[in-house]
Amino acid sequence: MTPYLAITDQPIDVAAAMAAVQTDAAGAVNAFIGTVRNQSGGRPVRRLHYESYDSMALTQLGHVVTQAYEKWPMLQEVAVVHRKGTLELGDVAVVVAVATPHRAESFAACQYIIDTLKQVVTIWKREEYEDGTEWVAAHP
Amino acid sequence: MPAGNRGLSKIYVEDMSLKVTLYGITRDIVGTSVIELPAPAPATVGELLEEMRKQYPALGELRSCAVAVNHEYADNDQPLHTVDEIALIPPVAGG
Structure with a gap:
């Protein structure tokens, strides 16, 4: 039941994250895989630069996962791995994997974790365009 | 708290510097x-x-700017100490 949480500057091993949540008690494994898109609001994106305040990010990620266990007591296993550093188009930026007895809770818990991660986990994204870079969501 | 400790903490606060x-x-x-x-x-x-x-x-033009104390989001009235790990947290954008 100890969640597998990591921030890494290495390419994410999606299969390893899926394997980390495997358990005989689960009939459903649900994974969200976030990847680097080639545009943002119609503006072509060349690559992304992620920065992380690792120690706080892991603390906050722990809170998010604890909240998910409280909301879905049947939740079995959770893995969250987020990449940092420079990512090219198509690279995997984040994987959230959950295992539950039945599928409905697996979709709900997985969505809760990725949505809440985006609100509270201390990771920042700088998009690189042909003519410069910009911190995502920094300004209103 | 004994009176002696109160006196000590007052001196400590006046000498306090912070690293952010x-x-x-x-x-x-x-x-x-x-x-x-x-x-x-x-x-x-x-x-x-x-x-x-x-x-x-x-900094005032940002969508938000939070302060973290020891890896937790902190409210405006939270006191700060030299030993705290303090950070400015602009709008996060993970995922």
């Missing part, structure tokens, strides 16, 4: 990744934000 770590766009705005605020440093999160916005007005 900057991430993302706040580091670009301030121009360094760590800023040291000499004594008398802001005593609370709210005072720190006020002081930082005064020195760096561009």
Whole structure:
């Protein structure tokens, strides 16, 4: 039941994250895989630069996962791995994997974790365009 | 708390300096990744934000700017101590 949480500057091993949540008690494994898109609001994106305040990010990620266990007591296993550093188009930026007895809770818990991660986990994204870079969501 | 300890903590607060770590766009705005605020440093999160916005007005143009104390988001009235790990947290954008 100890969640597998990591921030890494290495390419994410999606299969390893899926394997980390495997358990005989689960009939459903649900994974969200976030990847680097080639545009943002119609503006072509060349690559992304992620920065992380690792120690706080892991603390906050722990809170998010604890909240998910409280909301879905049947939740079995959770893995969250987020990449940092420079990512090219198509690279995997984040994987959230959950295992539950039945599928409905697996979709709900997985969505809760990725949505809440985006609100509270201390990771920042700088998009690189042909003519410069910009911190995502920094300004209103 | 014994009176002696109260006296000691008063001296401690007056001598207090703070170290604040900057991430993302706040580091670009301030121009360094760590800023040291000499004594008398802001005593609370709210005072720190006020002081930082005064020195760096561009911080006030952000969608949000939170303060983290020891890896947790902190309210404006939370007191600050020299030993705390303090960071400015601009709008996060993971995922």
